[in-house]
Amino acid sequence: MQWQIVGCSAIGTKHITGGTPCQDAVDYEIIPGGQIIIGAVSDGMGSARRSDVGSKLAVKTALSQMNNIKCWQSKPKNDEGAREIFWSVLEKVQAALKKQAENGGYSVEDLNCTLLAFVATPQWLAAIQVGDGQIVVRPKGGNYQLLFMPDKGEYPNVTTSVTSSHALEKMQVCVKSASYEFICAATDGIENISHIKRDNWKPSEGFFKPLEEQIMLSTKSLTHKEKEIEDFLNSEQINQKTDDDKTLLLCGYSEFTNVENTVSQKKLQPPTAKTQQSTIPEKVQPSTPENKISKQQEIQDSIDYEIGTITDRIVEKLAAYGITPEVKIEQSCLVCDLISERILNDKNRLSEIVRKAVVESKILRLTKIKEIEVYSFTKNDKNYLWLKKINVGLLPNKFLEIAIVITIAAGMTLIFGLIKTFFAGNSSIIICFIFSLALISCIWFPRVRRD
Amino acid sequence: MPFDIEFVENPEHRCPVVLLLDTSGSMSGEPINELNAGLAIFKQEVERDTTASLRVEVAIITFDSSVDILQDFVTIDKFYPPQLTASGMTAMGQGIELALNEVENRKAIYKSNGIQYYQPWVLLITDGGPSDSWQSAAQRVRQAYADRKINFFAVGVQGADMNILGQIAPVNTPPLMLKGLQFEGLFRWLSQSVKTVSSNKVVGGQTSLSPTSGWAQTNT
Numbered sequence: 001m002q003w004q005i006v007g008c009s010a011i012g013t014k015h016i017t018g019g020t021p022c023q024d025a026v027d028y029e030i031i032p033g034g035q036i037i038i039g040a041v042s043d044g045m046g047s048a049r050r051s052d053v054g055s056k057l058a059v060k061t062a063l064s065q066m067n068n069i070k071c072w073q074s075k076p077k078n079d080e081g082a083r084e085i086f087w088s089v090l091e092k093v094q095a096a097l098k099k100q101a102e103n104g105g106y107s108v109e110d111l112n113c114t115l116l117a118f119v120a121t122p123q124w125l126a127a128i129q130v131g132d133g134q135i136v137v138r139p140k141g142g143n144y145q146l147l148f149m150p151d152k153g154e155y156p157n158v159t160t161s162v163t164s165s166h167a168l169e170k171m172q173v174c175v176k177s178a179s180y181e182f183i184c185a186a187t188d189g190i191e192n193i194s195h196i197k198r199d200n201w202k203p204s205e206g207f208f209k210p211l212e213e214q215i216m217l218s219t220k221s222l223t224h225k226e227k228e229i230e231d232f233l234n235s236e237q238i239n240q241k242t243d244d245d246k247t248l249l250l251c252g253y254s255e256f257t258n259v260e261n262t263v264s265q266k267k268l269q270p271p272t273a274k275t276q277q278s279t280i281p282e283k284v285q286p287s288t289p290e291n292k293i294s295k296q297q298e299i300q301d302s303i304d305y306e307i308g309t310i311t312d313r314i315v316e317k318l319a320a321y322g323i324t325p326e327v328k329i330e331q332s333c334l335v336c337d338l339i340s341e342r343i344l345n346d347k348n349r350l351s352e353i354v355r356k357a358v359v360e361s362k363i364l365r366l367t368k369i370k371e372i373e374v375y376s377f378t379k380n381d382k383n384y385l386w387l388k389k390i391n392v393g394l395l396p397n398k399f400l401e402i403a404i405v406i407t408i409a410a411g412m413t414l415i416f417g418l419i420k421t422f423f424a425g426n427s428s429i430i431i432c433f434i435f436s437l438a439l440i441s442c443i444w445f446p447r448v449r450r451d
Numbered sequence: 452m453p454f455d456i457e458f459v460e461n462p463e464h465r466c467p468v469v470l471l472l473d474t475s476g477s478m479s480g481e482p483i484n485e486l487n488a489g490l491a492i493f494k495q496e497v498e499r500d501t502t503a504s505l506r507v508e509v510a511i512i513t514f515d516s517s518v519d520i521l522q523d524f525v526t527i528d529k530f531y532p533p534q535l536t537a538s539g540m541t542a543m544g545q546g547i548e549l550a551l552n553e554v555e556n557r558k559a560i561y562k563s564n565g566i567q568y569y570q571p572w573v574l575l576i577t578d579g580g581p582s583d584s585w586q587s588a589a590q591r592v593r594q595a596y597a598d599r600k601i602n603f604f605a606v607g608v609q610g611a612d613m614n615i616l617g618q619i620a621p622v623n624t625p626p627l628m629l630k631g632l633q634f635e636g637l638f639r640w641l642s643q644s645v646k647t648v649s650s651n652k653v654v655g656g657q658t659s660l661s662p663t664s665g666w667a668q669t670n671t
Contacts, residue, residue: 014502014650046651112654132652154599156464156567161654243502243650 001122002034004216004256006226007041007249010233012189014243023113024187024245025055027063036072038063040117041247043133043187045161047112050104054097054111058162061096062117065089075124075175082175086128089117090171093162112161116185122253125183126175130167132159134191136203138182138212144203146195148172150188181253182212189246190238216252225250412436458564463505466569466649467524467557468641469550472535473577473608474513479537482578482608482632489634490532496642497527503642504528506569506649510553514546515539524557543581547588547619550575554601569649574641575605575619576629580612589619596621606637606667627667636666 011022023044030037040062044051066089076082093115101108114131127135127147135147151160151170160170186194194207215228232238233246415435420428472486490511498504504527511522516539522530554571561568573592595601605616605626616626629637643661 043652045653047647047653109654155570157569157648157652158599159652159654164654 001253001255003030003037003120003251003253004222004225005030005037005039005249005251006216006222006229007039007185007247008226008230008233009041009187009245009247010230010238012243012245013239015245021052022245023052023055024189024247025052025059025113026185026247026249027059028249028251029063029067031072036119036121037183037251038066038071038117038119039183039185039249039251040066040115041133041185041187041249042116042162043114043131043189043245043247045112045114045159046244048161049110050106051111051113053100053104054163055113057096057100057111058093058113058115061093062089062115065092066117066119071119071126072121075121075177076126079174082126082128082173083171085126086117086171086173087168089128090115090130090162090168094167097163108163109161112163114159114187115162116187118183118185120180120183120251120253122179124175124177125180127173129172130160130162130170132188132191134184134186134188134194134203136184136186136194136208137176137180138208139178140181142178144182144205144208146201146203147174147176149201150191179253182208182216183251184208184211185249187245187247189242189244190233190248192241193238211248211250212252216250217254219257408439412439458566461505461526462566463502464567464569464649465508465526465561466503466506466645467508467510467554467571468645469554469571469573470509470511471546471550471573471575472511472513473515473541473543473546473579474535474537474539475515475541475579475582476538477541477579477610478608483535483537485632485634486576487532487535489638490535492635493638493642494527494530494532496639497646500646500650503646503649507645508557510557512546512550512553514542516542518542518545518549520549520553524553540582541577541579542583543575543577543579544583544585544588547573547575547585547592551588551591551595551601570599570602572602572641572645572648573604575603575616576608576637577605577616578608578610580615585615585619592619593621596623608632627663630666630668633666640666 005028007026007028009022009024009026015022023046024042025044026039026041028037028039040059042055042058044053044055048054069085069088071085071089076085097111098108101111114129114133116127116129116133116135118125118127118135125137129135129148129151132150132152134150136144137147138144149172151172152158160167164170190207194204196202196204211229215225218225220228229248229250233248238246412435416432419431419435423431470490474483478486493509497507507527508524509522509527509530510520510524511533513519513521513535515537521533521535550573554573558568558571592601592603596603602624603621604624605620607613607616607626607628609629609631611626611628613626613628620626640661640663647661
């Protein structure tokens, strides 16, 4: 028996439309041996300017502090014991955010974010929650339970931030002695679907059971599981219910058959899910050559699969408009996507295609039916803003191609006429041949290479 | 009870906004025309944001010699700005009381329909001083603000009794004096603010608003 853990964040459609980055963050670690896990998620607040920075830093700091104090070594005696542990975690997070704010030249409120973190062993679990979001657990043989009531008052958009002066008082902590088989930590982006609010925030079995049984307990590889979660978070099904960022961190304790993944990787780094994080290079685990090859193969497969699905989905989308495009996607630039449609106003619809790449994220925005623009932002850009705007001719226009061919033919005829006027006899045929050859190679070869 | 599927059709969170408008005689002429134009701009601006137009609900209460609910709460996509006319006295106290009652009634409706809502907004616009008793209304405003029941903004148009407005509006959001007849700027600001509030998470007790310098006088 051991733990498996997968998680990812997906950007909300309001942030895609607004050109702002994903403000959710998630991180986790399996302690060697596979019996202990620690995890954290954070939701950067939309009202704070740089909450994307805040949430990432909060998650990173929380994990490193939990690691430093080896919070799993002894089970806290009671909730007060847990409070002591998490008090130090929260203090470290607050200090880190304060320092970041000073260095970055903004106020600490600009980094406002929530924090949910937990440590779990086969016998017990301890957790902290500041602000809204949810940790749902299922003990062996039991039902899904919500660990903390969300910190929401009368209004759904008002909550506590880790940077608030009263965060230490408002933080909720607990320690539970039970064997949990399933843990899910999430930001509030999915709460409309995952909980029955009228029933006192009861976790919806219809939501968590499929996540646990069809994803966590399946025999698929971790990469595959993480991709499934991300696809799910990016699906229209979810995007129709929320325009907010959404994050899911799932943990299962079971006899996993795909064991090699769990042990050999301190942490899974599939290409798809971690584009929101700034720590990719340090976190990739050294692995044996064989592992590397199989991992590379796996990544390649997943890229191929992604490209296939993206192509299909674009074709399907555009078919709705009565267009049959030829779509070619270069594998170097992307590994994942989502397509959603939103009605902007009575005249315009916005279809969005998001692609996340290993080193950079790209957003394809289908503004008009015949035009696609790519907005890209790379990790190194401090602002994560859309810096480049590349127009992609996604729909090779047959008419245009025919028009070009006809124009070239007409031009060639004209030139041949001129050549024939100036060079009489056989030499004109040779000159025409050389000229045609040069022209065709100029036009043809660059096209072949591009394809 | 009429069969109402409003909340089934649109289960979005709601952000109720009450426009509490002075339609007393002194507002007649240019001010009321500009105010009417401002309402049209408010609709237009909020509607540019699809989500906000489903979330922001506006109600209009006018006060002159009497108090009227000219427009009950309706989402912006279904809001058609009325043409206000001005005459009579300034029953501001009654107007405020009615606005606060309406907000509470609306909240009860949201609750019974399982709809979540943001902190309601009350925007009071006047160019005079109350002709009725206003002290208890002022106390209710401040209490409601302190309990985070409402956001309350008072805007004075040329001729308004800023002293009394200052005693009505919460200390944290003192009354603002409109620059000339900059209703357009005021309603652009309002639409911007409610759009921001209805889509972003905030920390309890903090209200971050757009700058008001476009339409409000700086030293009042």
